[in-house]
Amino acid sequence: MSNLENFxxxxxxxxxxxxxxxxxxxxxxxxVVWGGRNAVYKNPESKIWLDKMGEKGxxxxxxxxxxxxGGLNSDEIKILNSELFKIGARPAxxxxxxxxxxxxxxxxxxxxxKMEHIPKILKGEIRWCQGYSEPGSGSDLASLSTKAEDMxxxxxxxxxxxxxxxxxxxxxxxxxxxxxxxxxxHSGISFxxxxxxxxxxxxxxxxLISGKxxxxxxxxxxxxxxxxxxxxxxxQGWTIAKKLLQHERNFISNFGLAAGGGDGSKTKGVIxxxxxxxxxxxxxxxxxxxxSRVTEHKMKEHSFGLTLQRAGDEGGKASAASSIFKYYGTExxxxxxELMIEAMGNKGFIWDGDEAESKEKAIxxxxxxxxxxxxxxxxxxxxxNVIAKRVLDLPA
Amino acid sequence: xKLVLNEELQFLKDTASNFAKDKAxxxxxxxxxxxxxxxxxxxxxxxxxxxxxxxxxxxxxxxxGSEFGLAGISVVLQELGKTLVPSPLFATGVxxxxxxxxxxxxxxxEELLGKILEGKLTTALAIDEGSHHEPANTELSAEKNxxxxxxxGEKVFVIDGSSADLLIVIARTxxxxxxxxxxxxFIVDPNSKGINRRKVPTADSRNYxxxxxxxxxxxxxxxxxxxxxxxxxxxxxLDFGRIAMSAEMLGNTEEAxxxxxxxxxxxxxxxxxxxxxxxxxxxAAKMFCExxxxxxxxxxxxxxxxxxxxxxxRLSSLAKFQAGTTLHTVSNESIQMHGGIGVTDExxxxxxxxxxxxxxxxxxxxxYHKSRYADISGY
Numbered sequence: 114m115s116n117l118e119n120f121x122x123x124x125x126x127x128x129x130x131x132x133x134x135x136x137x138x139x140x141x142x143x144x145v146v147w148g149g150r151n152a153v154y155k156n157p158e159s160k161i162w163l164d165k166m167g168e169k170g171x172x173x174x175x176x177x178x179x180x181x182x183g184g185l186n187s188d189e190i191k192i193l194n195s196e197l198f199k200i201g202a203r204p205a206x207x208x209x210x211x212x213x214x215x216x217x218x219x220x221x222x223x224x225x226x227k228m229e230h231i232p233k234i235l236k237g238e239i240r241w242c243q244g245y246s247e248p249g250s251g252s253d254l255a256s257l258s259t260k261a262e263d264m265x266x267x268x269x270x271x272x273x274x275x276x277x278x279x280x281x282x283x284x285x286x287x288x289x290x291x292x293x294x295x296x297x298x299h300s301g302i303s304f305x306x307x308x309x310x311x312x313x314x315x316x317x318x319x320x321l322i323s324g325k326x327x328x329x330x331x332x333x334x335x336x337x338x339x340x341x342x343x344x345x346x347x348x349q350g351w352t353i354a355k356k357l358l359q360h361e362r363n364f365i366s367n368f369g370l371a372a373g374g375g376d377g378s379k380t381k382g383v384i385x386x387x388x389x390x391x392x393x394x395x396x397x398x399x400x401x402x403x404x405s406r407v408t409e410h411k412m413k414e415h416s417f418g419l420t421l422q423r424a425g426d427e428g429g430k431a432s433a434a435s436s437i438f439k440y441y442g443t444e445x446x447x448x449x450x451e452l453m454i455e456a457m458g459n460k461g462f463i464w465d466g467d468e469a470e471s472k473e474k475a476i477x478x479x480x481x482x483x484x485x486x487x488x489x490x491x492x493x494x495x496x497x498n499v500i501a502k503r504v505l506d507l508p509a
Numbered sequence: 510x511k512l513v514l515n516e517e518l519q520f521l522k523d524t525a526s527n528f529a530k531d532k533a534x535x536x537x538x539x540x541x542x543x544x545x546x547x548x549x550x551x552x553x554x555x556x557x558x559x560x561x562x563x564x565x566x567x568x569x570x571x572x573x574g575s576e577f578g579l580a581g582i583s584v585v586l587q588e589l590g591k592t593l594v595p596s597p598l599f600a601t602g603v604x605x606x607x608x609x610x611x612x613x614x615x616x617x618x619e620e621l622l623g624k625i626l627e628g629k630l631t632t633a634l635a636i637d638e639g640s641h642h643e644p645a646n647t648e649l650s651a652e653k654n655x656x657x658x659x660x661x662g663e664k665v666f667v668i669d670g671s672s673a674d675l676l677i678v679i680a681r682t683x684x685x686x687x688x689x690x691x692x693x694x695f696i697v698d699p700n701s702k703g704i705n706r707r708k709v710p711t712a713d714s715r716n717y718x719x720x721x722x723x724x725x726x727x728x729x730x731x732x733x734x735x736x737x738x739x740x741x742x743x744x745x746x747l748d749f750g751r752i753a754m755s756a757e758m759l760g761n762t763e764e765a766x767x768x769x770x771x772x773x774x775x776x777x778x779x780x781x782x783x784x785x786x787x788x789x790x791x792x793a794a795k796m797f798c799e800x801x802x803x804x805x806x807x808x809x810x811x812x813x814x815x816x817x818x819x820x821x822x823r824l825s826s827l828a829k830f831q832a833g834t835t836l837h838t839v840s841n842e843s844i845q846m847h848g849g850i851g852v853t854d855e856x857x858x859x860x861x862x863x864x865x866x867x868x869x870x871x872x873x874x875x876x877y878h879k880s881r882y883a884d885i886s887g888y
Contacts, residue, residue, distance in 0.1 A: 412830055416805055
């Protein structure tokens with residue numbers, strides 16, 4: 114047996130022993146695990162699964178072992194994912210820390226910061242949120258004004274962030290702050306880690322059109338932050354911020370695709386809904402106009418999936434690729450939900466109550482949630498600007 | 510299946526790229542058009558392509574070919590598509606070779622593939638009969654008589670139909686119009702008695718013919734494959750053709766887009782470069798995304814063909830749809846972004862638009878392939 118075959122056998126055996134039975138069933142919304150100091154595990158097996166995976170380093174299989182990662186190469190990660198997929202395993206941990214922050218600390222942090230923060234992220238002990246946008250700084254992020262004054266041994270932070278995902282449940286925040294008020298706007302920004310338990314930090318949830326509150330406003334009122342919480346150099350935060358945005362964009366664009374099933378064939382989602390609510394004739398969606406539009410949607414999804422694959426096969430060299438994927442993936446995801454609720458007809462907008470099933474109502478809420486996909490992490494328009502300028506080299 | 514080009518393919522692509530730029534820029538097509546060239550393609554340029562071995566790319570090694578596969582000839586066509594080079598390479602090197610290789614007897618392969626390889630034979634696939642591509646609608650009949658077969662009917666929009674040395678004719682040997690089954694392929698000398706070929710002048714200035722067959726008698730051994738055998742076999746030939754055409758259309762698209770981007774970077778209005786206008790930047794960025802998607806679909810389809818993937822049909826329709834819709838948009842936007850000079854004959858960009866609409870119809874429009882994709886996927 115080759116090394117990889119051995120590895121597959123080991124993974125399979127380990128999963129057999131360690132993945133609890135209920136973790137091999139489809140995820141239910143209120144059992145999604147985000148970790149953190151205040152996490153509540155409605156299903157106790159979620160916690161067992163998180164701890165087992167965390168111990169193994171498989172919540173972040175690509176990261177180095179010394180920081181608590183799995184230390185696996187890309188072939189091994191493929192095997193791990195395929196074995197997890199095979200038993201229908203739930204994700205052990207959803208984490209902005211893993212998706213966005215850990216890669217950035219690995220690249221820009223010092224050794225002490227890596228040892229302090231990364232293992233806690235990967236084990237789900239600390240839950241992170243992202244402090245980027247401000248009321249006056251949306252698409253023009255670099256105009257941000259939350260200030261961090263140098264007080265010798267610490268920074269004094271004052272200001273407000275907005276659109277901080279799950280800030281009311283997070284333990285720490287990674288924030289962009291202005292340390293150089295006199296510098297040009299891109300050169301006066303630093304990347305700071307702040308403990309949300311520190312005095313002066315407060316949050317307030319924002320209710321969205323979906324009726325849910327995944328985002329908050331976060332306020333900093335004379336918060337003292339130790340200098341050792343600065344990642345990279347002072348006033349070099351913009352470089353780090355951009356890098357992190359690439360991780361975020363990749364993550365958001367993959368989100369859209371994962372929900373669709375990749376090659377456009379596996380998914381029952383929008384096709385299944387169309388056949389259920391619009392009916393079938395000889396195996397075809399009966400409404401031919403809808404059939405045509407949904408087919409076009411699936412074909413775009415297929416081509417988009419092939420493009421993600423090609424980017425990987427080419428070695429993912431173009432950083433601007435993340436803008437292409439973010440733009441296309443989020444617009445595509447919005448379109449998918451438009452088609453889903455359209456397929457459901459008058460069942461597509463039932464908000465509450467017993468006249469619709471909970472999965473129908475969930476689609477309605479999710480449809481509204483997707484409207485933010487093309488706004489968060491840089492709007493579609495910002496992505497198109499990036500493509501025009503950085504890829505196509507069009508004049509400013 | 511990795512969605513990249515290996516070194517061999519990259520080499521072929523580079524060779525074709527230099528060839529197109531040096532020997533056949535768009536002015537080559539323009540001259541053929543202005544001269545009202547009888548074949549609409551240039552014989553000496555074709556001989557050079559033969560010498561470069563391009564007719565041998567799809568021919569198996571067993572018959573003397575280089576067996577670089579559909580991917581090989583697709584990347585060549587992609588590059589030739591950038592300067593809209595007209596040549597028999599598609600009709601002969603893709604359709605002819607695949608038809609003969611797929612359906613022909615051993616002796617037919619030996620003889621015909623050998624001649625194609627040496628550049629001594631060009632072919633045309635006569636299949637369409639109506640205004641839209643639909644093989645099942647074949648009515649041209651082939652009836653058995655004592656000496657062989659008698660063909661009666663009409664073919665239209667036959668690519669290279671007026672110049673080819675040999676016609677491969679799809680005929681109905683049983684059933685009725687609309688039946689997918691009952692089709693056979695025949696090898697027909699275009700100079701046979703009863704054949705009337707009429708060259709059709711088209712917007713893209715290439716070679717097409719409408720051909721009538723009136724009691725055309727052909728020998729029994731001139732059938733390509735089994736009686737009724739083309740019903741199934743022709744689909745593979747068509748899918749190879751669709752993928753190769755998608756590659757050529759991708760080349761058309763890439764170049765029309767490149768020409769337009771250059772124009773956005775040099776044309777000034779209101780005192781600034783028009784490429785600085787966000788209205789144009791966003792449209793250009795969206796086109797770029799569609800071109801990237803098209804590239805992926807075309808590469809996946811050509812590799813699927815060479816790996817005998819059971820996804821061939823679906824990917825072929827995906828590629829033709831994606832190439833068709835993207836070229837449609839880019840060819841229109843290219844004209845619009847050029848403004849007034851875009852609609853002048855003197856400027857080359859109009860040639861891309863005129864080629865685009867014709868190519869979009871070849872072996873099924875975007876709409877045809879969307880519907881086929883839905884059928885295959887069970888939507």
